[in-house]
Amino acid sequence: MKTFFEALEQLYKKVLLGATLENDSHDYVFYLNPAFSDQDCSTITSSECSDAPDVQDKQDPSSVSLSTFSVAPVCLQRHSLMSSTREIMLLQLTVIKVMITRILSVETEFHAKEKYRDIIKILLKSSDIESQLTCMFQNSEKLLSHMAAKCLALILYFQLKEKITLSNSWISFCQKNISEYSESNKVVYCLWILTFVIKEIFKDTSSQKTEILKQFLTPFDTLFEVFYNSLFSQHFENHQDASKLINSLICFLELLELLIASRIYLKLHFTCQRILFLKPSCVLDVITWPIQAFVKRKLIIFIKKCLLCKVGEDLCRGSVPAFMPPDNPLDVDLLALASAVLQAVNLGLLRTLSVCGKRSCFGGGEVLAGYERAPGPDHVILRALSLLIIRSLEIKFQNCASANEMKVDYQRFMSELLTFLKPHLQPCLQSHNLCEWLSRVFIEQDDDMLEAAKASLGIYLKLTRECEATESLTQEKEMWNHHTHENGYNPHCIFLFLLKNIGFDSTVLLDFLISSETCFLEYFVRYLKLLQKDWDNFFTICNYFDVTASKDNIHICCISSLIQGRKSSATEASPLVVVGSHTDAHSWVSWASAASSEPLNHGITLEKAHTKLQANCLSTPGASQSLVDYDSSDDSEEGSTSLCLVNSRLTSSHQEAMKKTQDTFGASGDKKELGPESQSRPLVTEESNTLFSVYCDIAPNNPNNTASEVGISHRTVKCFEELQGAIYRLQKKNLFPYNPTALLKLLKHIETIYNKSMTPS
Template sequence: MNISLLQQMYKDVLAGTPLPKESYYYTSSLNLCVGQSREKDELCDLPSTDGSIRSHQSTVAPTTDDVSHNLATMNFSFCPREVILLQLTLIKMLVAKVESQETEFSTRQKYCEVLLLLLKEAKADSKLVCLLSSHDQLLSHIASRSLASLVYFQLKEENAVNVTWITFTLRSLLEFPVHTQVAECLWTLTAIIKDVVKDKMLPKPGILKLLAPLDAALEGFYNSILQYHFDSQLYSSPYSEAANNLVSFTDLLEALLASRTQLEVPLRCQRVLFLKVSYVLNLINSSTHYFIKKKFIMLLKKYVLYKPQEDAVSGSQFLQNPYLKEDMLALSNAVLQVVNLTWLNAIPLGEKASYFGSSEALSGDNTQGGSDQTVLRALSLAVLKTLEFKCQNADTEAEIKEGFQSSMSHLLTFWRNNRSDSLHTHPVAHHCEWLSLVFIEQDDDMWEAAKALLLIYLKMDRLRCDAADNLSWEEEENWKLHTHASGYNPHCILLFFLEKIAFDSTVLLDFLISSETCFLEYLVRYLKLLREDWHQFVNICNHFDSQHGTSQPISSIKPAHQEKQSCVVGVSLQNACCEPEPQTLIPLASSQKYLVFTTEQDDNEVAESNQSNSLLCNDNTSLLGSLQSLVNYDSSEDSELESVGKECLVNIKQMPLHKERETMIRETVCSYTDDKQKTLKSEALPLKQKGSNTSSSLACVVSSDNIIPLRTMLYKSTKCLEELQKAISRLQRRNLFPYNPSALLRLLNHIEKISKNMNSQ
């Protein structure tokens, strides 16, 4: 073998330059020195670069990048193993360069010639299949990646599936579990599916041509591998062959899910987990290794959240797909059935967080233990999304209510039993607070969960109103009590979340411009509800204030029927408590303080109350650690870039915008930090006007019995929405908002008008 030619070829392909020699020269250099009859162990002990004997099992295998870099830059006596690694790397690089649009056309043609000669004359596919069974894990893995590249290349260039590979794959799937070495076959198939799905230029029937011959075999393999007795010792270690097969199978199932977008009528193998999810649910509840169960739990979450082409179709069109609707309904029924049989509470969550490279904390690490909150959120979201789908396909309120109440009861118990260490010091007195406490560290999951509960609420409310034209007062109050007891009252959920972020509108703006959350859809739906249900929102805000001790009872200027309603809502909220907390309904951290105002204060004076909690001055920053704002959006309405000494805060993920546009957004909305501090005091009095003192402004709302309706929660929440509306308007005027927010702005403006009209009364 001409080693110098192999080294030079590596450099040329890496740079994307033309290959000067004939294609046969390069084909001979890439011809793998592996026979199909070669024993598996023959590659385990090969001469190393210094002439000594090296056992693969007793040394740490180098990475692919290390091997290829060293071989391209050094001169030494090559060992067969390292030569093969370089050849495998070059095959994969050639395919990548052929698919790259940056490679010149003539260069791509030359690379294609080399690859076709490898397939037709050198029989590289057969030799790669032989390498898959090697005990050398690095060789086996790189061989699977190279084989996947060649199969994908042939499918795209010749519109044909490689016969050698398809034969090997069918044999591996059908012979399981008699022959258990199947992970390498699953790796290759998964890689091919991912390449095909990512390729926008490949005709969509390509995935059909690839999977149709494997359809029946894949369904049979699904039944075989998931019907094992997972309590055996085979699955007690994540490093065993059985565990490796299961983990590889989860990756394949995820790829099959993604491939459904390629076909109008999905294959059976693309639907099998939906229709037979009970196998996965049984595995999750088995005594198999926690790592394996976690992989399947995260896979279940992805199946529940499956939204193909969500940017191209609306939700209603999405559900009109008969196959997808049938699949989601089957999955939802199976999940809810086991949830109502205490399946959730039988799942032991891991007691330690995952650490990079290890499952143990380093010495001196102060990280607290507790249950695995990632798995807790994934399971919770799976239950909530299946509940949402089940409710959306129900025809009557009674059909929803019983099953929903039972499932939510089990879910609330699951949350209480697996609360994180931080929640042990935070007594939860109201079911609606659980959502923000459980999901506060994962914003995309949080808004998916909040949207699911909001859609359930809207569906049940519509069915309830359709069933009876005139609902009695008792029925209305029982409905409100039920929403609090089951933890899905939309007003409470939003208010609890706003408390957690200290009513910071910039956090909401971050969610709106992020492409990773469904917050826009949630907010639009909620604002439409708020527009119609304003009085209920006001009553709940008032009850928040009364439970915090931040204001006295609401003034009697309110209409009689509203006063009675508010009183009953308070009783409903108290009766809906999940834990007996005799003193407060919504306790905050003891370090928080609250500002209480009296008619005797001057403009610059406030009285600090140590006996109540704070909504205005929140010293507890632990809950805001994961919600740092992208930027500070509190700059004045039309101010230009004059805040030279102040820098924008950039602490969280950003949506995929052009860098110039991102910079313009940050600079436009970057504000004065000092101004923010100054405005906190002026915002503390919601009814205070410029140029007037506190006593005179409060005098206009004091009733004859000296009751002062400060309505702190109502003011802070509506103020937050008002600031959000202003920030969106500023960005829209400068053409910096990433999409058209006109509909959202109309809703926010409408809510602002309702709020101001109420304050003027």
């Protein structure tokens, strides 16, 4: 005869397949009640088991109907020899979980779904299953506790979907355990279940999700604030077992994120959704605790997502409205959070925060013996902190009217940030253009980089408007430009560094425009509008980029010629060393060593390194030819192919230096010098006075000289032209995801402005 466990196993297989159940629902409920296997199992005597009738004992197990199992309980004692009570309970919980999942699935056949729904409803009425499941939370068996929590979460969600009143026992249990922080596992399970249910509500495709969530949160609204105060008032160092506090902290942060997301996307208004904004210092203080780095990282990223209004974006993807209406209370709360962040920075948060500790690894925190990890900072924290400060400044300035106050604040906080970042950026950030910090910090994270660029642009535009209103911008233009460069937020520099990092590849910009994962479209449109009005400043900065690049490259060649044994040449080249670079000779020696991929030890001379460097310059595939192609070709597709000197979005420092060398010295003569004969000659003559003449030849005072034609301004406009052509081709084939007409007009206007500026007057 079939045993209790075998009957339950057969039921599990049928539910797993979504099969329709034939028997009476009460028969199935008997086998799903966890109380039976937990309590009644011990009451079955061996005599009851032996006296049980041997019904259909000879039938094949696969053909036995579950209706015959009414006699099976008396034989449960016999089955205990084969399967423990724990295994039966785990199987019961699994069947309940799979059955509810089948009810919620749109793929389940209607009649089967109705049968499953009827079984679960009878189970809820016939027993206080919520209380039984909460009792399992304290079970020493971790798997059983987890399965009980997951099963209870699904039951609660099922009740919400079916508009069944939630059990008072569950609400009381949850209210009791989250009324204040304790080290009990019950707290973690309560937080986990609440989070799980809210996630399921977010995934719901019905229009009733707002009402469902409102019903679920109402009993706990005021309790969350009490728990928030209790949890964040803990003293980490006073806990002997800090792991329980960390577990509670991480679970509650995830719950907080969902609560804030429900405010943004579902337009709910509960007190619990504003806890973070009303008391942000509580969370910010945790960053200063002597706590593991991954917890600090999670906190910083959480606050960053709140300031960017990106909380819960993974759950809400595909259902987020295209246009978010203004939310004045949310704006007030964001300002409070931004002010708290800036206040923490002002009190020395960056000076006390260390990011050079042990970094986390994929798959664990330990490194196998024999595999050493390169030392360095946690770049995730560096990026998140940087964006946190920039975004906080943008929010604060949106509500600030004084231009002088904004300039002072920005200078103070950017000084703090740059001081914090500089030791962690290798190679070191050059002092002659601090705007490079943004692309250097965010080079591995496109979405954060564009968010930071957009925030920086917003700050610039706000300051510009306020300064123009007081007529101080036109009167002190030079000081204004110096301020933007000194504090690393000049929009033209930031955009040019972005283009340099992607190798002026228009296909990358196209990818950004098409993708919904970044804010590039919003940032790009705002920047193009600025570029139309501020073209002269943009062109001046482009020339500055060209001159800086040429100075750096001339300095490399000067160092090489100094080591070649010409004493007189060394004496003459010394002034160029001072003028041509902001770094000393030793830094360029190490750069040449890195470019040659060979260590410059005592056995290798700098002359050999320079020879290797020149060989690398000349052997770059299509390097010289690309200058001719993109300067002469009218076909945007061919121009795109020849212009793209790198295949990756992110250009290494070696490749970028090679490109600077090609642009500078390849542009000093006419196009004929780029033929095969000229390629066999050295790029630069050996005499220092000739080097100086090359520098003089590329001075950008005259907008019509050849250097400007192949300089960074030309490459930028050429990239825009290719992007314009690619967008137009996609639009003709109805492949572009939105109407790009306004964007195309902006790009065309930039092209017109450039052509006018390059036309001799």
